[in-house]
Amino acid sequence: MSYVPLSGLSLRDIEYVVAVDDLRNFSRAAERCGVSQAGLSEQVRKLEQLLDVTLFERSRRHVAPTPDGERLLTLGREVLAAARNLLEVARAQTGPMEGALRLGVIPTLGPYYIPGLLPRLREHYPALSLRLRESMTDTLVHALRNSELDVALMALPAPSEALESAPIFEESFLAVFPNTHELAQKPKLSLSQLGRPDLLLLEDGHCLRDQALSICPTVPREGEQRLATSLEMLWYMIGAGEGFSLIPQLALRNRVDFEDLITVRPLPEPEARRTIGLTWRASDPRAPVFRDFAAYLRSITPEHCHTCG
Amino acid sequence: MSYVPLSGLSLRDIEYVVAVDDLRNFSRAAERCGVSQAGLSEQVRKLEQLLDVTLFERSRRHVAPTPDGERLLTLGREVLAAARNLLEVARAQTGPMEGALRLGVIPTLGPYYIPGLLPRLREHYPALSLRLRESMTDTLVHALRNSELDVALMALPAPSEALESAPIFEESFLAVFPNTHELAQKPKLSLSQLGRPDLLLLEDGHCLRDQALSICPTVPREGEQRLATSLEMLWYMIGAGEGFSLIPQLALRNRVDFEDLITVRPLPEPEARRTIGLTWRASDPRAPVFRDFAAYLRSITPEHCHTCG
DNA sequence: TATGACTGATCGCTAAAACCGAACTTGTGA
DNA sequence: TCACAAGTTCGGTTTTAGCGATCAGTCATA
Numbered sequence: 001m002s003y004v005p006l007s008g009l010s011l012r013d014i015e016y017v018v019a020v021d022d023l024r025n026f027s028r029a030a031e032r033c034g035v036s037q038a039g040l041s042e043q044v045r046k047l048e049q050l051l052d053v054t055l056f057e058r059s060r061r062h063v064a065p066t067p068d069g070e071r072l073l074t075l076g077r078e079v080l081a082a083a084r085n086l087l088e089v090a091r092a093q094t095g096p097m098e099g100a101l102r103l104g105v106i107p108t109l110g111p112y113y114i115p116g117l118l119p120r121l122r123e124h125y126p127a128l129s130l131r132l133r134e135s136m137t138d139t140l141v142h143a144l145r146n147s148e149l150d151v152a153l154m155a156l157p158a159p160s161e162a163l164e165s166a167p168i169f170e171e172s173f174l175a176v177f178p179n180t181h182e183l184a185q186k187p188k189l190s191l192s193q194l195g196r197p198d199l200l201l202l203e204d205g206h207c208l209r210d211q212a213l214s215i216c217p218t219v220p221r222e223g224e225q226r227l228a229t230s231l232e233m234l235w236y237m238i239g240a241g242e243g244f245s246l247i248p249q250l251a252l253r254n255r256v257d258f259e260d261l262i263t264v265r266p267l268p269e270p271e272a273r274r275t276i277g278l279t280w281r282a283s284d285p286r287a288p289v290f291r292d293f294a295a296y297l298r299s300i301t302p303e304h305c306h307t308c309g
Numbered sequence: 310m311s312y313v314p315l316s317g318l319s320l321r322d323i324e325y326v327v328a329v330d331d332l333r334n335f336s337r338a339a340e341r342c343g344v345s346q347a348g349l350s351e352q353v354r355k356l357e358q359l360l361d362v363t364l365f366e367r368s369r370r371h372v373a374p375t376p377d378g379e380r381l382l383t384l385g386r387e388v389l390a391a392a393r394n395l396l397e398v399a400r401a402q403t404g405p406m407e408g409a410l411r412l413g414v415i416p417t418l419g420p421y422y423i424p425g426l427l428p429r430l431r432e433h434y435p436a437l438s439l440r441l442r443e444s445m446t447d448t449l450v451h452a453l454r455n456s457e458l459d460v461a462l463m464a465l466p467a468p469s470e471a472l473e474s475a476p477i478f479e480e481s482f483l484a485v486f487p488n489t490h491e492l493a494q495k496p497k498l499s500l501s502q503l504g505r506p507d508l509l510l511l512e513d514g515h516c517l518r519d520q521a522l523s524i525c526p527t528v529p530r531e532g533e534q535r536l537a538t539s540l541e542m543l544w545y546m547i548g549a550g551e552g553f554s555l556i557p558q559l560a561l562r563n564r565v566d567f568e569d570l571i572t573v574r575p576l577p578e579p580e581a582r583r584t585i586g587l588t589w590r591a592s593d594p595r596a597p598v599f600r601d602f603a604a605y606l607r608s609i610t611p612e613h614c615h616t617c618g
Numbered sequence: 619t620a621t622g623a624c625t626g627a628t629c630g631c632t633a634a635a636a637c638c639g640a641a642c643t644t645g646t647g648a
Numbered sequence: 649t650c651a652c653a654a655g656t657t658c659g660g661t662t663t664t665a666g667c668g669a670t671c672a673g674t675c676a677t678a
Contacts, residue, residue, distance in 0.1 A: 006324060006392055011315050012636090014395075026655060034314075039637045041655060046635095051399040054594035057456070058655065059471060061646065064456040066594060067409065068402045075395040082391045083315055086323075086384040090360040093377045100376065147366070147373040162368060162674085285363035285375055321665090335626055348666040350626060355665095367626065370674055471645075592645095621678080628671075635664075642657070648650085 011083055013047040014076040016040050017055055021073045024063045096289040098127035104140040104152035105132065108208040108231050109276060112250040113153070113302065120300055136205040144281055151290055155207045156277040164282040166294035169301040172273045173215065173246040175265045176238050183244065184263040191216060191267065198243035200234055203227040211274050212246045215267075238262055248274065250302060320392055322356040323385040325349050326364055330382045333372045405598040407436035413449040413461035414441065417517040417540050418585060421559040422462070422611065429609055445514040453590055460599055464516045465586040473591040475603035478610040481582045482524065482555040484574045485547050492553065493572040500525060500576065507552035509543055512536045520583050521555045524576075547571060557583065559611060 019029035020040075030040040048055050055069035065073055105114060114132065121128060133140075133149065141160050143149040158165045175194065177184035183193060194216040202209040208231070228234040234245050239258035252264065278294040280287060328338035329349075339349040357364050364378035374382055414423060423441065430437060442449075442458065450469050452458040467474045484503065486493035492502060503525040511518040517540070537543040543554050548567035561573065587603040589596060 006320050006389070006396065009320055009392055009396060011318055011320050015315060027653090035636085036638050037655075038639075038657085042657090043636075045656085051396070051402075053399050053402050057590065057592050057594055059590070059592035059645070061654075062454075062456075062592070063655090068399075072395060072399055075391065075398055079388060079391040079395055080315070082384065082388040083318055086381060086388055087315065087318060087360070089384055090362050090377075090381055093360075093362050145371070147371075281366065281368065283366050283368035283371070285366055336624085344665085345667050346626075347628080347668075351628090352665075354627085368674080370625075372626085619678100621676100623674100623676085625674080626672090629669085630667105632667080633665090635662100637662075638660085640658085643655085644653100645655105646651100646653080648652095 008050055009047075011080065013043050013050075014079055016043050017047060017069075018073060018076050018080060020044060020056060020063060021065055021069075026063065095127070096286070097125045097293060100129050100131055101151065102131045102133065102149045104143060104149045104154075105134055106137055106140065106152075106154045106207060107134050108202070108206060108248060108251065109153060109155075110134045111231075112248075112253065113276075116302065117297075117300075124296060137207045138205060140279075144279065147281070150284070150286070151278055151280045151293070153276060154279055155211065156275040156279075158277070158279040162282055163279050164287060164290075165277045165279040166291055166298075167275050167277040168294060168297045170273050170275050172249045173211070173267055174249060174252055175244060175267055176235075176247045176252070177244040177263045177265065178238060178241040179261055179263050180241060181244055181263070184265070189265055189268060191272065194244075194246075200237055200243040200245040201227055202231065202234060203229050207274075208246075208248065215246065215272050246272070253302075317359055318356075320389065322352050322359075323388055325352050326356060326378075327382060327385050327389060329353060329365060329372060330374055330378075335372065404436070405595070406434045406602060409438050409440055410460065411440045411442065411458045413452060413458045413463075414443055415446055415449065415461075415463045415516060416443050417511070417515060417557060417560065418462060418464075419443045420540075421557075421562065422585075425611065426606075426609075433605060446516045447514060449588075453588065456590070459593070459595070460587055460589045460602070462585060463588055464520065465584040465588075467586070467588040471591055472588050473596060473599075474586045474588040475600055475607075476584050476586040477603060477606045479582050479584050481558045482520070482576055483558060483561055484553060484576055485544075485556045485561070486553040486572045486574065487547060487550040488570055488572050489550060490553055490572070493574070498574055498577060500581065503553075503555075509546055509552040509554040510536055511540065511543060512538050516583075517555075517557065524555060524581050555581070562611075 016029065016033055016035075019032050020026060023029045023032065026041055026044075027037045030037040033040060035043075044055070051072065053068045053072060054066050055072060057064050057066055110132075118130070121130065133143070135143070137154050137159070140149065140152040140154055141158065141163065144152055145160065145162060153168070156165050156167055175183070175189060181198075183189065186193070199212070199216060201212055204227075228237055231247070231251055234247070235251075235255075235258070237243065238245055239261050241261075246267070278290060278297060280290045284290070325338065325342055325344075328341050329335060332338045332341065335350055335353075336346045339346040342349060344352075353364070360381065362377045362381060363375050364381060366373050366375055419441075427439070430439065442452070444452070446463050446468070449458065449461040449463055450467065450472065453461055454469065454471060462477070465474050465476055484492070484498060490507075492498065495502070508521070508525060510521055537546055540556070540560055543556070544560075544564075544567070546552065547554055548570050550570075555576070587599060587606060589599045593599070
């Protein structure tokens with residue numbers, strides 16, 4: 001992008017000469033521009049000096065543009081038109097929650113939360129146009145910080161100082177076993193029982209993996225973990241009797257396949273849950289808007305989840 | 310033309326925000342704009358306030374335009390482009406005696422002077438594009454004062470204070486008689502002999518008419534004058550033996566029709582001539598150029614005419 | 619965790635400019 | 649010839665752009 005300085009050209013001066021050309025009269029032009037005739041006269045002279053062009057031919061009773069002046073005045077009007085257009089667009093700027101909003105979401109939440117959300121959003125923010133993106137937490141955070149995303153739905157806390165978040169709801173984890181699993185029928189489950197080698201985990205990067213690990217006090221050693229590439233995969237592995245896992249509540253809702261093969265058990269501890277929240281750059285000037293957005297999301301918390309705040 | 314004030318918008322400020330957008334860095338943008346970082350920062354803030362739009366999202370390590378900002382920056386670039394275009398055109402303004410020049414000329418001179426002039430002008434002012442107009446003196450003066458003409462060729466002095474003139478050449482009048490006319494054969498002509506009823510005149514408005522009247526001391530009374538609507542008409546009337554007249558020298562040159570029917574006699578007095586000059590608005594900023602133009606015309610004075618100055 | 623480099627915002631001040639009223643100049647028309 | 653109208657010039661005032669210094673976060677590195 002080559003930089004060409006404008007060497008002192010000013011929109012005000014262009015306004016002045018255009019006014020003089022419109023009205024063919026310095027005094028009335030000055031009146032229209034809201035300055036004294038003297039001031040306007042001086043500014044016109046200054047502009048003529050800057051451009052090194054005599055724009056107007058003045059006799060006491062007569063003001064008319066010179067041929068060069070006529071040409072430049074046409075261009076001056078174009079400049080003013082462009083400037084007015086800018087002002088107009090600025091005045092009609094997009095209101096809060098209008099236009100495009102780039103929303104990121106973690107994979108263990110997106111498919112189970114977003115579909116039910118969309119019609120509500122469409123109704124509540126009719127001018128909003130969502131651009132969805134599903135990625136793991138780290139990727140979302142990166143995208144947020146690079147201004148590739150505006151907001152993201154993820155488990156809190158968000159791992160960055162530069163981001164601001166608001167909680168939306170709390171989601172319990174449920175333990176899901178194959179019917180044949182030895183823990184499936186235990187009258188009472190405790191977290192300490194879950195740190196076993198047949199605890200199935202998502203592969204590295206998924207926050208659900210970290211959440212499961214933090215919930216279960218005794219974790220299997222690295223090499224012995226059995227990893228799934230997605231929650232869906234995890235689900236099928238459990239159905240196939242490969243092991244058991246912790247599944248967030250929303251992902252279970254209305255899930256009827258494998259109904260006969262698996263056993264779902266609540267976990268005893270209240271800490272066996274994660275907080276889902278909305279996250280954005282703290283520096284984004286739309287932060288207040290996003291706080292309101294989060295509040296709205298909170299107000300339509302999915303059933304079976306715990307309202308926050 | 311509706312007037313929409315720009316309420317303080319300035320090209321400089323637009324330059325600043327575009328620089329910030331280009332470089333994504335206030336300090337370097339300030340450097341490019343040749344101001345301190347402090348000053349630029351303030352101006353950007355002021356512009357944001359004026360537009361009531363946050364143009365940039367700033368974190369300490371990151372500057373990026375907001376969605377609204379992005380839209381407005383595009384428009385800002387358009388404004389700058391228009392302004393640069395204006396400057397560029399101003400720099401490349403037409404030089405002296407380039408482009409269109411609207412030249413008026415009186416009918417008793419034009420047909421006899423202009424044709425020979427055109428090729429010389431084309432050679433000497435290759436970038437000049439002449440717009441010719443032939444009218445009687447009063448009309449030319451009017452057109453000059455209304456800026457409908459730039460310059461005019463007419464007999465001096467030009468009848469207006471607001472006009473400036475420079476002489477080009479002096480043209481004698483010759484007396485033209487039918488061969489059979491009683492004055493045609495007189496050994497010596499005096500002006501006092503010319504004030505006769507058979508002095509043919511152009512109709513009112515032609516300066517040649519006034520010139521003839523001022524030369525001949527005893528003029529026929531109004532009703533008895535015989536009037537021609539053009540010099541050409543006058544010529545034919547003389548050829549037909551209707552009377553005699555005074556014809557300016559240039560109009561006679563190379564005139565061979567009626568050669569056998571008419572007698573051309575020089576007039577004795579040196580005052581029997583008119584000064585042809587170039588005239589323009591005194592207020593026209595191109596006045597110096599026109600003075601040079603007149604000097605050039607003087608330097609190529611037609612044969613048989615008397616150089617001025 | 620401390621540190622230094624970097625970046626943008628803020629503050630008090632200065633210099634420049636825009637602006638104003640008044641006096642001046644000069645075509646124009648009565 | 650005079651008075652008016654309209655643009656320019658002039659001296660002083662106000663506004664504003666701009667500067668240097670400083671402050672306050674952020675980030676990378678030690």
